[in-house]
Amino acid sequence: MGVLILCQDHGSHHKGSCRCAGMQMGRFMQPCLLLLLHRQSTHGYELMQQLEEFGFASSEIDPGTTYRHLRKMEDERLVRSRWETEQGGPAKRLYEITAEGEEILHAWAVTINFNKQRLEKFLEQYQSQFQEPTNKKGEP
Amino acid sequence: MGVLILCQDHGSHHKGSCRCAGMQMGRFMQPCLLLLLHRQSTHGYELMQQLEEFGFASSEIDPGTTYRHLRKMEDERLVRSRWETEQGGPAKRLYEITAEGEEILHAWAVTINFNKQRLEKFLEQYQSQFQEPTNKKGEP
DNA sequence: CCCCCATATATGGATATTGCCTATATAGAA
DNA sequence: TTCTATATAGGCAATATCCATATATGGGGG
Numbered sequence: 001m002g003v004l005i006l007c008q009d010h011g012s013h014h015k016g017s018c019r020c021a022g023m024q025m026g027r028f029m030q031p032c033l034l035l036l037l038h039r040q041s042t043h044g045y046e047l048m049q050q051l052e053e054f055g056f057a058s059s060e061i062d063p064g065t066t067y068r069h070l071r072k073m074e075d076e077r078l079v080r081s082r083w084e085t086e087q088g089g090p091a092k093r094l095y096e097i098t099a100e101g102e103e104i105l106h107a108w109a110v111t112i113n114f115n116k117q118r119l120e121k122f123l124e125q126y127q128s129q130f131q132e133p134t135n136k137k138g139e140p
Numbered sequence: 141m142g143v144l145i146l147c148q149d150h151g152s153h154h155k156g157s158c159r160c161a162g163m164q165m166g167r168f169m170q171p172c173l174l175l176l177l178h179r180q181s182t183h184g185y186e187l188m189q190q191l192e193e194f195g196f197a198s199s200e201i202d203p204g205t206t207y208r209h210l211r212k213m214e215d216e217r218l219v220r221s222r223w224e225t226e227q228g229g230p231a232k233r234l235y236e237i238t239a240e241g242e243e244i245l246h247a248w249a250v251t252i253n254f255n256k257q258r259l260e261k262f263l264e265q266y267q268s269q270f271q272e273p274t275n276k277k278g279e280p
Numbered sequence: 281c282c283c284c285c286a287t288a289t290a291t292g293g294a295t296a297t298t299g300c301c302t303a304t305a306t307a308g309a310a
Numbered sequence: 311t312t313c314t315a316t317a318t319a320g321g322c323a324a325t326a327t328c329c330a331t332a333t334a335t336g337g338g339g340g
Contacts, residue, residue, distance in 0.1 A: 062328065090333095106270075115259060203319085204301090207318060305316100
């Protein structure tokens with residue numbers, strides 16, 4: 001007992017079900033995709049690569065999940081797409097953000113800011129419970 | 141079109157399926173419970189109330205979900221419980237964190253810190269795309 | 281030519297997680 | 311007695327996620 005199975009390396013953390021820590025950040029992919037599309041219209045495959053910028057490890061990014069997010073957002077009119085067949089290679093679907101998508105992106109920013117504060121609050125409490133007791137001893 | 145249905149108030153944000161923003165923070169409840177139990181052993185009902193400290197709105201906290209997290213963590217030996225029937229009122233299950241639970245809590249802290257940085261990275265990019273263009277205009 | 285690889289998109293299936301509703305029980309207040 | 315607060319728990323449908331796999335195009339090596 002007492003062996004800590006730290007099956008994540010915090011950059012490409014664990015998959016599947018396991019006892020160890022790991023928040024589900026899957027839905028966080030949506031605002032990231034919207035932000036990338038606001039920067040520049042592009043297609044799914046390139047978006048997947050650009051997601052690494054937001055801490056999605058390449059090993060963590062599942063094409064199925066990514067494309068499903070994009071299609072779901074298209075159903076919701078947050079993005080729009082058209083086929084791009086002019087260039088060589090397999091046909092690609094060019095995505096662009098809609099006005100509605102931009103509005104949702106603003107809502108996401110508020111939520112993300114709120115959640116950032118929740119994480120900060122947790123870390124602050126964590127540190128005060130595990131690190132400050134040592135300090136308290138040191139300063140009489 | 142263009143009407144933003146902001147169905148969350150960011151403190152007790154939306155439930156169920158909707159098009160608007162909302163990251164799933166459900167699993168974040170686990171480290172919060174562990175941290176609270178590290179502070180003091182107590183029972184599920186009180187933990188639910190203490191969760192508000194970490195941004196869980198009282199309307200958002202579902203007893204079913206909370207107790208399920210606790211039982212799951214007990215299966216995983218992260219917490220331990222015993223029935224408390226001495227006091228009046230309905231029997232309560234007193235939970236305490238285990239050594240294993242404390243180790244997992246440390247792993248959670250690393251993950252949460254990592255995720256905090258992801259959110260910060262997003263917000264930074266968001267601001268540079270939506271707020272800085274105005275500044276650029278203002279400074280020649 | 282054939283095979284393999286990178287690019288690009290998409291689907292199926294098993295499992296995990298969540299939200300919501302409801303059931304159970306105790307005890308005190310109205 | 312009925313209502314409310316305390317306290318825990320289960321069922322079920324909807325979602326989400328992970329993983330494997332399928333499809334197609336075109337380039338390079340042998």
